[in-house]
Amino acid sequence: MDKVTQMYGTNVFNEQTMRQRLPKETFKELEKTIQDGKPLNIKIANAVAHAMKVWAIEKGATHFTHWFQPMTGVTAEKHDSFINPQDDGTVIMEFSGKELIKGEPDASSFPNGGLRATFEARGYTAWDPTSYAFIKNGVLCIPTAFCSYTGFALDKKTPLLRSMEAINKQALRIVKLFGHDDVHSIKTTLGPEQEYFLVDRKYYEQRKDLIYTGRTLFGAMAPKNQEMEDHYFGTIKSRVQAFMNDLNEELWKLGISAKTEHNEVAPAQHELAPVFSTTNIAVDHNQLTMEIIQRVAKQHDLVALLHEKPFEGINGSGKHNNWSISTDTGINLLEPGDTPYENAQFLLFLTAIIKAVDEHQDLLRLAVATAGNDHRLGANEAPPAIISIFLGDELTAILESIENDTPYDTIGKELMKIGADVLPKFTKDTTDRNRTSPFAFTGNKFEFRMPGSALSVAQPNIMLNTVIADVLDEFADYLETSQDFEADLHTLIQNTLKEHKRIIFNGNGYDDSWVSEAQKRGLLNLKTTVDALPYSILPENIELFERQGVLMKDEIVSRYEIMMEEYTKVLNIEALTMIDMVKKQILPAILKFEKELADTALLKRSLTETLPASYELQTLESISYFMEQAYAALKDLEIKVKELHVIDDFEIAASFVRDMVIPAMAALRQPCDQLEMLTDTNYWPFPTYGKLLFGII
Ligand code: ADP
Numbered sequence: 257m258d259k260v261t262q263m264y265g266t267n268v269f270n271e272q273t274m275r276q277r278l279p280k281e282t283f284k285e286l287e288k289t290i291q292d293g294k295p296l297n298i299k300i301a302n303a304v305a306h307a308m309k310v311w312a313i314e315k316g317a318t319h320f321t322h323w324f325q326p327m328t329g330v331t332a333e334k335h336d337s338f339i340n341p342q343d344d345g346t347v348i349m350e351f352s353g354k355e356l357i358k359g360e361p362d363a364s365s366f367p368n369g370g371l372r373a374t375f376e377a378r379g380y381t382a383w384d385p386t387s388y389a390f391i392k393n394g395v396l397c398i399p400t401a402f403c404s405y406t407g408f409a410l411d412k413k414t415p416l417l418r419s420m421e422a423i424n425k426q427a428l429r430i431v432k433l434f435g436h437d438d439v440h441s442i443k444t445t446l447g448p449e450q451e452y453f454l455v456d457r458k459y460y461e462q463r464k465d466l467i468y469t470g471r472t473l474f475g476a477m478a479p480k481n482q483e484m485e486d487h488y489f490g491t492i493k494s495r496v497q498a499f500m501n502d503l504n505e506e507l508w509k510l511g512i513s514a515k516t517e518h519n520e521v522a523p524a525q526h527e528l529a530p531v532f533s534t535t536n537i538a539v540d541h542n543q544l545t546m547e548i549i550q551r552v553a554k555q556h557d558l559v560a561l562l563h564e565k566p567f568e569g570i571n572g573s574g575k576h577n578n579w580s581i582s583t584d585t586g587i588n589l590l591e592p593g594d595t596p597y598e599n600a601q602f603l604l605f606l607t608a609i610i611k612a613v614d615e616h617q618d619l620l621r622l623a624v625a626t627a628g629n630d631h632r633l634g635a636n637e638a639p640p641a642i643i644s645i646f647l648g649d650e651l652t653a654i655l656e657s658i659e660n661d662t663p664y665d666t667i668g669k670e671l672m673k674i675g676a677d678v679l680p681k682f683t684k685d686t687t688d689r690n691r692t693s694p695f696a697f698t699g700n701k702f703e704f705r706m707p708g709s710a711l712s713v714a715q716p717n718i719m720l721n722t723v724i725a726d727v728l729d730e731f732a733d734y735l736e737t738s739q740d741f742e743a744d745l746h747t748l749i750q751n752t753l754k755e756h757k758r759i760i761f762n763g764n765g766y767d768d769s770w771v772s773e774a775q776k777r778g779l780l781n782l783k784t785t786v787d788a789l790p791y792s793i794l795p796e797n798i799e800l801f802e803r804q805g806v807l808m809k810d811e812i813v814s815r816y817e818i819m820m821e822e823y824t825k826v827l828n829i830e831a832l833t834m835i836d837m838v839k840k841q842i843l844p845a846i847l848k849f850e851k852e853l854a855d856t857a858l859l860k861r862s863l864t865e866t867l868p869a870s871y872e873l874q875t876l877e878s879i880s881y882f883m884e885q886a887y888a889a890l891k892d893l894e895i896k897v898k899e900l901h902v903i904d905d906f907e908i909a910a911s912f913v914r915d916m917v918i919p920a921m922a923a924l925r926q927p928c929d930q931l932e933m934l935t936d937t938n939y940w941p942f943p944t945y946g947k948l949l950f951g952i953i
């Protein structure tokens with residue numbers, strides 16, 4: 257066996273392992289409970305727990321943990337030991353079914369937006385048996401959902417699973433209409449492409465901004481940036497290659513198939529694309545991937561930056577969310593087919609997505625709203641903050657002919673009748689490579705390009721699944737009562753396209769003219785997190801989530817509060833870090849340089865009155881000028897931060913950050929970056945952009 261096959265999935269308690277290690281009956285019953293989505297009975301749980309424990313101990317594990325995804329964006333784990341001391345001084349290794357299916361982390365300090373009163377501060381975690389247990393750092397990890405005792409979701413996994421159930425239910429109704437009685441479940445699929453930067457650890461450690469905030473808060477441009485585009489798909493440096501080899505191995509052991517690894521447009525930027533899988537598993541895998549990228553990087557004296565915008569003026573990092581939907585019989589519902597019926601079904605799903613995206617631009621936008629991603633959306637390399645759909649010219653032309661009852665073929669063939677005609681073959685449009693569209697159809701899936709690199713990819717998928725489920729629900733209601741299915745299907749698709757075609761845009765999303773064009777079309781342009789998040793609590797959006805059974809009002813309101821507070825917290829830390837760096841590093845360092853300039857000028861003068869000292873004096877003058885500016889801006893930022901700290905209301909605080917703190921931070925950065933360009937490198941207190949971006953050799 258080759259190396260990859262041999263190590264693939266070795267740290268995963270996957271189906272193959274379960275089949276080998278569980279009694280036949282238990283395995284069958286487990287499979288059935290997983291399929292039906294029913295809770296596990298304790299007898300099976302005990303048997304599974306036992307097999308899992310034996311397997312984990314063989315692999316050297318002594319502890320287990322319920323691994324969950326609280327609202328903080330990272331994953332959480334609380335390790336418990338298998339070890340159970342006995343009266344006779346010995347120990348036995350124990351792990352019960354109860355411990356497998358339910359955990360009670362003392363999790364009172366996870367953000368809950370007021371959902372759990374302190375008297376019932378404990379939530380519980382529950383095994384998601386559709387996602388395999390695995391071993392990480394010698395600990396058996398059990399993927400779980402995290403809820404309060406009253407049943408409120410306190411994590412990102414619970415609503416994700418609920419949203420998958422919602423779309424399963426509605427999509428099943430649709431495929432039944434097309435005669436697919438053999439289909440029993442429909443699942444969404446996800447392939448999240450992960451971008452990140454690598455910097456040398458020794459430079460990272462000298463930058464408080466990177467350490468505290470994950471991004472540079474200061475930094476003048478290096479003489480070379482990304483203009484040569486020589487990094488894109490360039491040869492990978494041997495140190496980075498060694499890192500990637502180790503990373504691949506670690507991921508393979510966890511059953512995560514990292515498919516591609518190439519350099520991105522920006523220097524020091526890389527991308528990893530896994531082979532897609534069922535959404536909840538892909539989400540777990542992406543969380544693990546982010547964690548493992550960081551861990552393996554450290555082993556190579558590198559640091560992986562997952563922030564959306566680590567460097568000003570350099571492309572940021574995203575996480576392209578490739579989304580599709582498939583039946584348990586193996587049909588990708590976004591794959592155009594060969595028969596009129598398959599095509600009609602494809603067009604119905606496509607139309608549903610077009611409607612869902614157009615009607616819920618606000619929800620898709622806010623699903624990717626974070627302080628970090630605000631630097632990216634609308635900047636030059638990322639999709640704009642405006643949501644639109646790219647379909648490519650050919651598919652758009654096909655839809656237009658359906659919409660207008662005009663021939664697709666201009667030579668004047670017959671009209672396309674849905675359910676009667678085969679779709680004209682259209683090629684996967686290569687122009688989707690322009691990457692400017694936030695939501696692009698790429699042949700058999702949609703690529704949502706707005707999510708930022710650090711985001712939990714659960715969020716955009718909860719939204720996509722829910723809004724699409726809701727439209728499918730509406731379509732199914734209409735079609736199930738239809739007397740003339742084909743005619744009504746045709747009308748439904750036609751009317752929906754007429755109503756929602758404004759969301760389709762195949763042009764350049766970076767172009768300024770698109771902003772005004774989008775405005776004319778009435779599309780939303782929510783520039784910041786603070787602009788976007790309040791849409792989550794609009795009555796119609798709360799109704800939508802309740803209708804689809806994904807989130808209840810209290811859960812939505814608490815999430816809104818958590819996310820707004822997170823935005824404020826992130827920027828508060830950034831502002832405080834800036835203040836610290838300016839006061840303790842930048843200004844004191846420049847003072848020394850100023851002294852050297854002044855001393856030299858003075859010395860020259862004492863030697864002879866006429867000795868020129870232009871460099872010393874003019875530099876001193878410029879430095880003094882920018883130092884005054886920096887100092888004034890520092891005072892101003894300090895005042896703004898003080899003002900922020902006395903605001904109690906989370907909405908007012910977030911708006912204050914957007915309108916007052918962020919501009920004050922920009923005003924402080926500007927003179928400091930000027931100072932960097934005037935100062936002797938030996939005096940500058942931390943590594944420059946040049947070192948960070950081109951420092952891995
Ligand atoms: P590229 O974007 O370079 O053309 P691919 O289209 O092969 O590359 O895939 C990009 C990402 O999309 C990969 O992570 C891949 O696994 C994922 N992907 C491919 N098919 C699907 C699908 N049906 N559902 C979800 N993700 C998919």
Ligand code: MG
Binds near residue numbers: 449576703
């Ligand atoms: Mg792609």
